[in-house]
Amino acid sequence: xxxxxxxxxxxxxIQEKLAHRGEDLSGLDEFAELDRKxxxxxxxxxxxxxxxxxxxxxxAELKREKKNADAYIVEMRNVGDQIKAFDDxxxxxxxxLQQLLLQIPNVPHESVPIGEDEEENVEVRKWxxxxxxxxxxxxxxxxxxxxxxxxxxxxxxxTGSRFVxxxxxxxxxxxxxxxxxxxxxxxxxxxxxxxxPYLVNRMSMIGTxxxxxxxxxxxxxxxxxxxLIPTAEVPVTNMHRDEILEADDLPIAYAAYSACFRSEAxxxxxxxxxxxxxxxxxxxxxxxxVKPEDSYDELEKLTAHAEKALQLLKLPYRVMNMCxxxxxxxxxxxxxxxxxxxxxxxxxxxxxxxxxxxxxxxxAGIRFRRDQNSRPEYxxxxxxxxxxxxxxxxxxxxxxxxEDGTIVIPEVLRPYMGGKEKIE
RNA sequence: GGAGGAGUACCCAAGUCUGGCUGAAGGGAUCGGUCUUGAAAACCGACAGGGGCUUCACGGCCCGCGGGGGUUCAAAUCCCUCCUCCUCCGCCA
Numbered sequence: 001x002x003x004x005x006x007x008x009x010x011x012x013x014i015q016e017k018l019a020h021r022g023e024d025l026s027g028l029d030e031f032a033e034l035d036r037k038x039x040x041x042x043x044x045x046x047x048x049x050x051x052x053x054x055x056x057x058x059x060a061e062l063k064r065e066k067k068n069a070d071a072y073i074v075e076m077r078n079v080g081d082q083i084k085a086f087d088d089x090x091x092x093x094x095x096x097l098q099q100l101l102l103q104i105p106n107v108p109h110e111s112v113p114i115g116e117d118e119e120e121n122v123e124v125r126k127w128x129x130x131x132x133x134x135x136x137x138x139x140x141x142x143x144x145x146x147x148x149x150x151x152x153x154x155x156x157x158x159t160g161s162r163f164v165x166x167x168x169x170x171x172x173x174x175x176x177x178x179x180x181x182x183x184x185x186x187x188x189x190x191x192x193x194x195x196x197p198y199l200v201n202r203m204s205m206i207g208t209x210x211x212x213x214x215x216x217x218x219x220x221x222x223x224x225x226x227x228l229i230p231t232a233e234v235p236v237t238n239m240h241r242d243e244i245l246e247a248d249d250l251p252i253a254y255a256a257y258s259a260c261f262r263s264e265a266x267x268x269x270x271x272x273x274x275x276x277x278x279x280x281x282x283x284x285x286x287x288x289x290v291k292p293e294d295s296y297d298e299l300e301k302l303t304a305h306a307e308k309a310l311q312l313l314k315l316p317y318r319v320m321n322m323c324x325x326x327x328x329x330x331x332x333x334x335x336x337x338x339x340x341x342x343x344x345x346x347x348x349x350x351x352x353x354x355x356x357x358x359x360x361x362x363x364a365g366i367r368f369r370r371d372q373n374s375r376p377e378y379x380x381x382x383x384x385x386x387x388x389x390x391x392x393x394x395x396x397x398x399x400x401x402x403e404d405g406t407i408v409i410p411e412v413l414r415p416y417m418g419g420k421e422k423i424e
Numbered sequence: 425g426g427a428g429g430a431g432u433a434c435c436c437a438a439g440u441c442u443g444g445c446u447g448a449a450g451g452g453a454u455c456g457g458u459c460u461u462g463a464a465a466a467c468c469g470a471c472a473g474g475g476g477c478u479u480c481a482c483g484g485c486c487c488g489c490g491g492g493g494g495u496u497c498a499a500a501u502c503c504c505u506c507c508u509c510c511u512c513c514g515c516c517a
Contacts, residue, residue, distance in 0.1 A: 039476095042486080057444085073496095079497080
């Protein structure tokens with residue numbers, strides 16, 4: 001959410017910056033009117049409340065002295081009615097204003113390239129050698145079928161499309177990966193491990209920006225106002241919702257493994273085969289709460305942590321600075337890590353690392369105090385996948401495949417795989 | 425799921441029956457001071473925070489006793505509703 005004062009005072013400038021996102025911003029037109037109405041109603045209501053407070057005190061005095069206060073009471077009855085009328089209207093206006101503000105995306109940082117869509121994302125760097133195959137490399141779902149480690153057909157029977165059973169060394173590989181990644185981030189990068197709830201309430205979804213705008217993208221529980229988490233970002237960021245943190249505690253860094261659930265509404269026909277786009281997938285997520293002045297350095301740090309996982313796995317990737325048209329709703333800046341997939345002959349997203357500045361913190365009320373006497377300020381929040389596990393499995397299968405259809409297990413994972421060197 | 429009980433400021437806790445000098449007693453913790461070579465103890469002092477409106481500013485005002493609504497001239501106190509925690513029962517990995 002944007003700061004209402006900032007929006008009021010820099011309306012033109014913010015409108016122009018948001019326009020680069022290419023979204024419909026017609027709702028913004030109402031802002032000035034609602035903002036003016038709101039402040040006007042507050043002033044009228046508060047003026048009467050002040051009067052009521054004073055007269056009520058007088059009535060209390062008279063009552064205590066056993067004197068008659070009927071004239072005042074009649075007068076205040078009228079004032080009370082007026083207050084109620086103003087407050088009813090105020091509630092209405094504030095509701096509208098709140099809805100409007102919750103729909104406005106974050107303002108892109110100045111270092112974000114201006115562009116319409118993914119075509120205009122800017123490559124920041126590339127890592128690793130793309131392997132030359134002496135044979136025709138197979139897509140990961142074929143490799144998985146041959147080695148019998150993934151079962152999409154039975155998952156479709158048991159649940160539906162875009163679900164999968166991992167079996168045998170496939171299941172083991174998945175487990176090895178998130179253990180490897182958690183260990184890396186906890187032991188080497190200083191994160192605290194968190195295992196979060198997979199269901200969250202509406203306030204949490206609003207806090208990180210999934211709601212109210214993207215309700216169709218997530219799974220909702222029928223009987224309760226609970227949602228299946230689309231990412232551990234949601235529960236972990238909301239851990240500190242409505243809290244005032246100590247400056248000494250910052251930065252706070254959490255690494256969380258979780259399953260993630262996405263409805264993939266609107267993705268019909270895309271990535272229908274394999275592990276790339278599932279309704280349920282595993283992910284290790286990194287979340288950081290930092291001081292505002294540090295957040296862009298922290299974004300580089302966070303991104304480097306995610307990259308480290310790819311480097312240790314020896315998977316070639318590139319880092320993309322997402323342009324204004326391809327930024328997430330809540331992000332001020334976002335790097336995508338894209339891993340090389342031989343069968344696609346392209347790089348595919350395997351991690352998103354974002355700086356939300358105070359956008360989520362303002363929605364979720366996450367603040368900190370610099371010292372005992374200072375007023376609370378909003379923290380900056382960041383998060384990034386470190387990494388999406390299913391896509392990492394796909395990348396390993398494809399990049400490590402042999403001509404005979406077997407897959408070499410990356411060295412760093414072997415201790416997690418009971419010393420096995422190959423899936424066959 | 426059923427039956428009870430409870431949520432008050434950093435923590436504990438009084439007030440709620442019987443609405444009005446409660447813009448919330450009293451402890452503890454914390455901070456400052458006296459005393460002391462230093463510390464402890466004792467004593468003295470400070471200690472509601474947060475949000476909003478308004479103002480160039482000083483300041484003024486409004487809201488705040490789990491959240492939200494209502495009754496009333498007036499609500500921590502009465503009513504409704506939701507949330508959370510505790511106890512017992514049931515069910516259950």
